[in-house]
Amino acid sequence: MPLDAPTYTYKFLKSHTVGIVGCPFSGGQPRAGVDTGPLELIESGLVQDIEALGWKVDFAGADTLVSPLVADGPDPDIGKLKKPRLVSNVNKQVAERVYKHAGAGELTVTLGGDHSLAMGTVSGTFKAHPDAALIWIDAHADINTPLTTPSGNLHGCPVSFLMGLPGTSKEEIPEFGWIEPVLKANRLVYIGLRDIDEGERKILKENNIKSFTMHHVDRYGIGKVVDMALDHVGRDRPIHLSFDVDAFDPAVAPSTGTAVRGGLQWREGLCAVEMIAETGNLVSLDIMEINPSISSTDNDVKQTVDVGRALVRAALGETLL
Ligand SMILES: NC(=[NH2+])NCCC[C@H](N)C(=O)O
Numbered sequence: 532m533p534l535d536a537p538t539y540t541y542k543f544l545k546s547h548t549v550g551i552v553g554c555p556f557s558g559g560q561p562r563a564g565v566d567t568g569p570l571e572l573i574e575s576g577l578v579q580d581i582e583a584l585g586w587k588v589d590f591a592g593a594d595t596l597v598s599p600l601v602a603d604g605p606d607p608d609i610g611k612l613k614k615p616r617l618v619s620n621v622n623k624q625v626a627e628r629v630y631k632h633a634g635a636g637e638l639t640v641t642l643g644g645d646h647s648l649a650m651g652t653v654s655g656t657f658k659a660h661p662d663a664a665l666i667w668i669d670a671h672a673d674i675n676t677p678l679t680t681p682s683g684n685l686h687g688c689p690v691s692f693l694m695g696l697p698g699t700s701k702e703e704i705p706e707f708g709w710i711e712p713v714l715k716a717n718r719l720v721y722i723g724l725r726d727i728d729e730g731e732r733k734i735l736k737e738n739n740i741k742s743f744t745m746h747h748v749d750r751y752g753i754g755k756v757v758d759m760a761l762d763h764v765g766r767d768r769p770i771h772l773s774f775d776v777d778a779f780d781p782a783v784a785p786s787t788g789t790a791v792r793g794g795l796q797w798r799e800g801l802c803a804v805e806m807i808a809e810t811g812n813l814v815s816l817d818i819m820e821i822n823p824s825i826s827s828t829d830n831d832v833k834q835t836v837d838v839g840r841a842l843v844r845a846a847l848g849e850t851l852l
Pocket residue numbers: 645646647671673675680681682683684686687688726727728775777789820
């Protein structure tokens with residue numbers, strides 16, 4: 532039954548309006564198709580879902596999705612980093628779009644696209660809400676630096692730029708000089724990790740970054756893990772939730788580029804988002820890495836898009852009862 536008003540009081544919003552930023556972008560990783568994720572989500576009925584929950588929608592239409600076609604000129608690798616200028620330019624635009632919505636007091640929902648887009652989404656959110664915390668639900672930590680990345684794929688690196696880790700400064704890599712190091716280690720928490728590179732493990736330990744892996748989810752249950760995560764970042768500040776659908780088990784979300792077995796079950800992922808929504812602190816949500824070109828059965832794409840839609844509804848106050 533559709534609700535006619537949002538379930539919770541969203542403390543840091545000025546109105547019950549969702550600002551949608553669509554990002555058909557795949558340049559942060561090698562597999563084609565992740566750029567069609569946003570349109571699939573929109574065409575599946577996402578806007579109607581949101582309106583049925585009592586929200587207004589601020590979305591100019593699918594033809595205004597942020598364009599990835601800004602590779603003006605050659606874009607050779609920088610060290611190991613692939614397509615660095617393209618990724619940087621797209622994210623600069625994304626940051627401006629997200630800031631426009633967040634600054635107006637709307638709840639921003641960004642549809643990816645690959646997870647390099649979090650450089651832009653988190654930059655835009657934190658410009659409007661400097662005290663915000665970042666909850667990152669993902670199989671991966673995406674905290675490689677230009678110096679540690681084994682792949683050179685920038686979707687594995689956004690968090691390091693947002694924190695200003697060694698190798699990401701304006702002096703070292705001026706192409707990304709617009710990114711401010713807005714994120715402090717104690718305002719970041721991970722849930723769902725299970726595929727961490729050696730360099731990333733070192734970064735997580737040295738910076739004391741709170742990380743709940745799948746081991747913790749198995750051991751304590753998702754409810755306790757989310758409570759511990761919220762206690763860690765504090766329950767009185769705005770929250771940006773960046774959700775990579777590969778946090779889910781591949782049986783739940785098969786259409787994604789870097790699937791890792793042993794992930795969250797359907798209800799575990801949704802329960803986490805429901806608990807975060809229930810705080811009333813959510814200001815920004817990313818749904819990332821849905822790749823409709825990856826499927827081995829006819830149902831894979833629909834199932835992955837369905838779980839993406841369900842995450843958005845959970846974030847906007849949908850409950851089971
Ligand atoms: N957003 C993602 N799916 N990231 C996967 C990253 C994989 C690996 N850690 C890398 O840096 O290349």
